[in-house]
Amino acid sequence: MGLRKWLNRPMRGHHLGVQDLTRGDEGIPLNRRRKWALQTIDQAPFQIWVVVVAGIGFLTDSFGLFALNVVTPMLGYVYWPENKDYDGVPTVPQGIKTGMMCATLAGTMLGQIAFGFAADILGRRKMYGLELVIVIVGTMLMIMSSNGEKNSMAVGGWLVAWRAIMGIGIGADYPLSAVITAEFAPRRFRARMMSWVFFAQPIGQLLANVLSLAAVEGFKSRITNTAISCPLEDPECFRAIDRLWRLVIGLGMIPAVFALAFRFTIPESPRYKLDVLRNVQDTFQDTKDYFDAPELDAEGGEVIMLYTEPKSPGVPEPQHGVSRQSTSSSEIAPDEVVESDGESDHRRSDGHGLAAPQVQYPPGDPNFVPPLASWEDAKLFFIKEKNWIYLLGTSLSWLFLDFAFYGLGLSSPEIVRHIWHDPDDPRENVFSSLKENSLNTLIMVSVGAVLGGAVMIKVIRYASPKVIQFWGFLVLFVLFIVTGSAWTKLLDNSRSGLIVLYVLCHIAFNLGPNVTTFIIPAEIFPTRYRCTCHGIAAAAGKLGSWLVQIFLAFAFKGQGEEKKSDWERKNFGHILQVMSAFMIAGAATTYFLVPETRDRDNKSRTLEVLAGGRVVLEELNTQRRREDEEEL
Numbered sequence: 001m002g003l004r005k006w007l008n009r010p011m012r013g014h015h016l017g018v019q020d021l022t023r024g025d026e027g028i029p030l031n032r033r034r035k036w037a038l039q040t041i042d043q044a045p046f047q048i049w050v051v052v053v054a055g056i057g058f059l060t061d062s063f064g065l066f067a068l069n070v071v072t073p074m075l076g077y078v079y080w081p082e083n084k085d086y087d088g089v090p091t092v093p094q095g096i097k098t099g100m101m102c103a104t105l106a107g108t109m110l111g112q113i114a115f116g117f118a119a120d121i122l123g124r125r126k127m128y129g130l131e132l133v134i135v136i137v138g139t140m141l142m143i144m145s146s147n148g149e150k151n152s153m154a155v156g157g158w159l160v161a162w163r164a165i166m167g168i169g170i171g172a173d174y175p176l177s178a179v180i181t182a183e184f185a186p187r188r189f190r191a192r193m194m195s196w197v198f199f200a201q202p203i204g205q206l207l208a209n210v211l212s213l214a215a216v217e218g219f220k221s222r223i224t225n226t227a228i229s230c231p232l233e234d235p236e237c238f239r240a241i242d243r244l245w246r247l248v249i250g251l252g253m254i255p256a257v258f259a260l261a262f263r264f265t266i267p268e269s270p271r272y273k274l275d276v277l278r279n280v281q282d283t284f285q286d287t288k289d290y291f292d293a294p295e296l297d298a299e300g301g302e303v304i305m306l307y308t309e310p311k312s313p314g315v316p317e318p319q320h321g322v323s324r325q326s327t328s329s330s331e332i333a334p335d336e337v338v339e340s341d342g343e344s345d346h347r348r349s350d351g352h353g354l355a356a357p358q359v360q361y362p363p364g365d366p367n368f369v370p371p372l373a374s375w376e377d378a379k380l381f382f383i384k385e386k387n388w389i390y391l392l393g394t395s396l397s398w399l400f401l402d403f404a405f406y407g408l409g410l411s412s413p414e415i416v417r418h419i420w421h422d423p424d425d426p427r428e429n430v431f432s433s434l435k436e437n438s439l440n441t442l443i444m445v446s447v448g449a450v451l452g453g454a455v456m457i458k459v460i461r462y463a464s465p466k467v468i469q470f471w472g473f474l475v476l477f478v479l480f481i482v483t484g485s486a487w488t489k490l491l492d493n494s495r496s497g498l499i500v501l502y503v504l505c506h507i508a509f510n511l512g513p514n515v516t517t518f519i520i521p522a523e524i525f526p527t528r529y530r531c532t533c534h535g536i537a538a539a540a541g542k543l544g545s546w547l548v549q550i551f552l553a554f555a556f557k558g559q560g561e562e563k564k565s566d567w568e569r570k571n572f573g574h575i576l577q578v579m580s581a582f583m584i585a586g587a588a589t590t591y592f593l594v595p596e597t598r599d600r601d602n603k604s605r606t607l608e609v610l611a612g613g614r615v616v617l618e619e620l621n622t623q624r625r626r627e628d629e630e631e632l
Helices: 003-007 030-042 048-079 094-122 130-143 155-184 187-218 235-250 253-263 270-277 280-290 375-384 388-409 412-420 430-459 465-485 487-493 495-510 513-522 527-554 561-593 614-631
Strands: none
Touching: 030 270, 030 280, 048 094, 048 130, 048 155, 048 187, 048 235, 048 253, 048 430, 094 130, 094 155, 094 527, 130 155, 130 235, 130 253, 155 187, 155 270, 155 513, 155 527, 187 235, 187 430, 187 513, 235 430, 270 280, 270 527, 375 388, 375 527, 388 465, 388 495, 388 513, 388 527, 388 561, 412 430, 412 495, 430 495, 430 513, 465 487, 465 495, 465 513, 465 561, 487 495, 487 561, 495 513, 513 527, 527 561
C-alpha cells in the first residue's frame, strides 16, 4: 500500500486529512472542476511535503556530484602512488580526472534531455523515482571498482563508466524535481518552494565535505605514516584510504533509499492530468486529498475563493486574447472523462464526441484547455509565436553560468590547494593532507554556498527571478574581474583576502543565477513541453560545465609536467578573467531573452498565464504600459 493510500485509509469510519468534498457534486460541470482545482492549488498553503520529497533526492544528487571533489585526492594515494605533484603528493592523472568529470557531466546532459522528454510523454510520476534507482545502482557499482587481481583491469576505466551512469540519474532529477515542484506549488509560494528544493544542492555539497572530514578523522589511527604518501611496505595505509573513499561515496545512497519511498507514492502532477491526460475527475480527487481545499458550491458551480479578485490575475480580457484555440471545449462531456484504474493513469482522451466550443477563452484563463502536444502545435508555439527565444534565453543563461560555477566547483581541490598551501611549505603526512583537503573545501566552498542559498530563500519573496538573475550575473562579473586581476598579489601577500573573495563568489552564485536558472524554465513553458524545455536548458548548462573542464585541462599548460601545477597556481587569475566574460554574456542574455515571471505588483503570474508564451506576455506588457500612461 502506498504512503498516500495508507494515510488516507478509513480510521473508525473517518478519513484522515481533508474533508470529502466530492459527495453530492455530481452535477458540477467538469470545466468548473478544472477551474476549482487550479484555483485551489494556487491558493493553498506552503506545500512542505513537496519540498521534502523533491529536496531529498536533489540533496542525494548534489552529494554524488560534488563528492567527486572529496574522493579524487584519495584515489591518487591508492591507485596512482607513482604519479606525484610538485609536493610529492600522489594525484590522479589529469586524463583520468578530466575523464571522470566529463563522463559525469555528459551522463547528466543525457539524463536531463531523455528524462525531460519522457516525463512529458509518459508522465512525471512514472519517471520520478527511477532516476534515484539509477543513482543508487551507479553508486554501488562505483564503490566496487578496482584494478582486479594483479592489475588485470584498469580502475580508471571503471570509475569513468560508473560516473557516467550516476550522471544520468543525477541529470534526470533536474527537470523532474523542478517541474513537479512548480506544478504542485501555490502561486505565491512557487519561487520560494523551488528555492528550498535547490537549497538541497549546497546542503548536499556541505554534507559531502562534513562526512569526508569525519571519515578522515575516524581513520586517523590507521593512517599513521609520517610520510606524505603511503609507502609500499605499509599496506594498511593503502587499505585505510581505499576504504575511506568507498565509505564517503557509499554514504550518499542512504538519503536516496529514503527518498524512494516518497517518490514512488507521489501522485501525478495535477496540471499534467488536466492539460495532457484530460483526467479532470482524478485531478479533482487528488486536489481534495492533498490540498487545503475551499468549498465548492454544487448548485451554482462557483468556487468560493479564499480571497477574491475582480478577474483572473494577469490574464488578458477575452477581446484582447490571442487566437490560439483549445483542443477541448469549455463544457466537456462527462462521458469523455478518462477514468483511472490505478495502474495506467496516462491514457488520453481522443477528443471525439466533444461539444462545440461555447465560449472562446484566452490562454491563461482557468477555463482554457490547452492543445495537446504535436508537431503542428510545437511549430506554432515555438516557431510561429517565437517562443524559441525563451528556450534560447534560458539555455544560454544556464550555459554561461555553469561554465564558471562548475569551473570553480568541480575544480575546487586544485584551486583550494593553490590558495591555502604555500609550495615552499612542504606537507607533513598523508593524514594532514587529506584532512586539509576536506576542511579547506568545507570553509571556502560549502559555507559560501549554504549562506547564499539560505539568503536566496528570503530574497526571492521581494524580487523576481529575472531581476535576481540579471544582477547576480553582474555581481559575479565584478567579483571575477577583481579576484582575477588581484590573484597574484593576493596569493603572495594576502591569502585571507583571496579566501574572502572566493567565498563571496560562491555566495553570489547561490544568491543569484545558480538558483534562478533552475526556477525560470520550470515556470515559463506550457505543461505539455515543460519538462522537455527544462531538460534542454539544464543540458545546455551541463554543456558549459563540460566545456570548462576541457578548457581547464588543456588551455593552461606549463612547459613540462613538473612545472604545470606551479604555472597554473600563478596564472589562475587569467581563468577567472575569462569566466567574467561569460558572466557579462549571461547578464545580457537574461535582459534580452528571458521573460519576466511576475506582474507589476511583484506577484508571481500563474503557470497558465506564463504558458501562453510571448503572445500573452507581450499583451500583458502592452496593457501595463496603457495603465501606466493612463495614471500619468
